[in-house]
Amino acid sequence: MLERIRIVLIGTSHPGNIGGTARAMQNMGLGDLALVAPRCEPLTADTISRASGADTLVHRSRQVATLEEAVADCTLVVGASARSRTLPWPMIAPRELGSRLPLELADSAARVALVFGREDSGLTNAELQRCHAHVHIPTNPDFSSLNLAAAVQVLAYECRLAWLDHEQGGSATPPDDSQGQPLATHEELEHYFAHLERTLIAIEFHDPAMPRQLMARLRRLTLRSRPERMELNILRGILSATEKVAANRSAQGSPDAGDDAAS
Amino acid sequence: MLERIRIVLIGTSHPGNIGGTARAMQNMGLGDLALVAPRCEPLTADTISRASGADTLVHRSRQVATLEEAVADCTLVVGASARSRTLPWPMIAPRELGSRLPLELADSAARVALVFGREDSGLTNAELQRCHAHVHIPTNPDFSSLNLAAAVQVLAYECRLAWLDHEQGGSATPPDDSQGQPLATHEELEHYFAHLERTLIAIEFHDPAMPRQLMARLRRLTLRSRPERMELNILRGILSATEKVAANRSAQGSPDAGDDAAS
Incomplete structure (x- = not known):
């Protein structure tokens, strides 16, 4: 150990x-x-x-x-x-x-x-x-x-x-959130955060010029949950699907199209 | 002492x-x-x-x-x-x-x-x-x-x-990850999960007919991090931005537009 x-x-x-x-x-x-x-x-x-x-x-x-x-x-x-x-x-x-x-x-x-x-x-x-x-x-x-x-x-x-x-067979803390699945490594997490940031920019939720601690907050939230590798793969799949949608829009979009769809 | x-x-x-x-x-x-x-x-x-x-x-x-x-x-x-x-x-x-x-x-x-x-x-x-x-x-x-x-x-x-x-009449351990911010309530979390599911359907990542335990996995991951109310608000903001992008696409799209982007 x-x-x-x-x-x-x-x-x-x-x-x-x-x-x-x-x-x-x-x-x-x-x-x-x-x-x-x-x-x-x-x-x-x-x-x-x-x-x-x-x-x-x-x-x-x-x-x-x-x-x-x-x-x-x-x-x-x-x-x-x-x-x-x-x-x-x-x-x-x-x-x-x-x-x-x-x-x-x-x-x-x-x-x-x-x-x-x-x-x-x-x-x-x-x-x-x-x-x-x-x-x-x-x-x-x-x-x-x-x-x-x-x-x-x-x-x-x-x-x-x-x-x-x-x-000495002493105490280890009772299993808290380990589910026996391999956890994401630091490198995998950093790739995910980079992907997340690109996607948030693509959907115009995040402006790196006005970061408002957004990425820091999302990092904190994500790291707290200690994602497994498989969970991170799901999240990256969601990001890819989101990017695809965003790319489609910009390929087709007039600047103000769909403004009425805003919630 | x-x-x-x-x-x-x-x-x-x-x-x-x-x-x-x-x-x-x-x-x-x-x-x-x-x-x-x-x-x-x-x-x-x-x-x-x-x-x-x-x-x-x-x-x-x-x-x-x-x-x-x-x-x-x-x-x-x-x-x-x-x-x-x-x-x-x-x-x-x-x-x-x-x-x-x-x-x-x-x-x-x-x-x-x-x-x-x-x-x-x-x-x-x-x-x-x-x-x-x-x-x-x-x-x-x-x-x-x-x-x-x-x-x-x-x-x-x-x-x-x-x-x-x-x-301190007890443990010298600082409170674990409580950051003094109000945690999201159960109800807020459920609203978030419903919003998440709608969005994943909108970006065609999730098909309720073929759920593959996707929502269960995302729930487990999210609940593990014990989100604060404010963090949940950020996540919902991201979902709204994603929905907007997806709505834009469908508002404009010809039926097969972006077929090549489909996964």
């Missing part, structure tokens, strides 16, 4: 934090590290010193340019977030995250990504909106910014506890 | 770890730090850098020569220990430690000390034997040595969770 949990660091500035993250991961039995557009050289003397023997994880880590690439194959993407943003997202506590993992990772193709943002500014709204849920480590409200490696340490610790619990 | 938990570091060698400890403590709402015979200058540039604003805790910390002095007034002394020693001691898990704290600290004169040893060699047997109990953070047996500040982070986190649990 633990080998299918990926730690994703975005835009890290301090090599020491990458080393500290590697050490925290290896201490807790995690091994899959991805670095998205690091803002520093990942492997320095500082990295090696803080990693204290776990720098092999940094050597083996995948370096990619975007969050997309880092989590494309993941079935659950959880972003570490200090606070709720303008558009609140499903929020889980670290312990709850842990208790969900055995079930989330029951299928051997399942992959979970835990995503951590920049030391100075965390995750962007766009990044947060690519996550199924946000995890918030409870902190002192007057001094809430955790060191990056410390945040990884806390979540990795919860992962290990959940795994130990599970291995 | 948290103000009566003391973190005691014995023989620390790296100022950075003292800074990291201060930051971890303040993040979790702890403020009482004692340094026993540090093997380094506690306040250096490294301390301040790793403390990231929490160096006031180091300024305020008490520096003493022996463990005795550091914990004299404590009613419970718990030593962090990587492994059981020759003489097995009462061993508790970090979570169990947390769950004991509210009771241990119920009396306002009570004080708890969490004692951490040297980076290279931990606590001596003599020191461990001065503790009421030992706490062991579960780790990967092949790579078990946690960074000192990371170990403090994990235990401080458990202290905070226990305190939140206690304060």
